[in-house]
Amino acid sequence: MLSAIRGVGILWVLSLYVLFSFLVGCAPKAYVSTIGGFEGVSSVCLKKVGETKNKLMDSFVERTLAEALKRKGVEISEKCENTLEYSYGVVPKQMYVPRIVYGGAEVYTIVGYRLEGGRAVPEIFTFLPPPPAYYYTDVETVYRHYLTLGLKKGETLLWMGEISKESDSPDIRSEIRVLAEKLLDFFGKDTGRMIEIEVR
Helix, strand or coil: HHCCCCCCHHHHHHHHHHHHHHHCCCCCCCEEEECCCCCCCEEEEEECCCCCHHHHHHHHHHHHHHHHHHCCCEECCCCEEEEEEEEEEEEEEEEEEEEEECCCCCCCCEEEEEEEECCEEEEEECCCCCCCEEEEEEEEEEEEEEEEEEEECCCCEEEEEEEEEEEECCCCEEEEEEEHHHCCCCCCCCCCCCEECCCC
């Protein structure tokens, strides 16, 4: 009986280990791509590119960008020698997600016999089999949040960067601070390709 109980305990420990490994491996990711480069830019003017649908949201994004730039040592200026153009948005995407539902597992008790002194002695064994699993597919909507920045000196484009991240929220305010900080880590640098970074 003890060996059966120990076996069940080991199964639970292994299940928890697999779940922990899965959660660690599923840290949120963002995708960054930048091209071009520059040095010595200490101030910029901010300018929204594209159609303005929500002036309040534009102001929020601009304030967030200004705060992130200031933390990187770049001031916002009224004199537009360097202009940092920005655009942002949210794109919904439907995904098919496999789901697993576990049913209830019953504890089984059986009577076995062992030989002792030439006669059969009854012994009770208890074991817990793995619960039955049922599989189905669910449709889930995720949202791709993106931020694009382009630095111009006059009419010359010096640097361009884009970052995107998937979220379960359609509200850009939930992600814009992280997007701005992570993209500005590569401000003035060329990644050479799209790279994947962890967002914590």
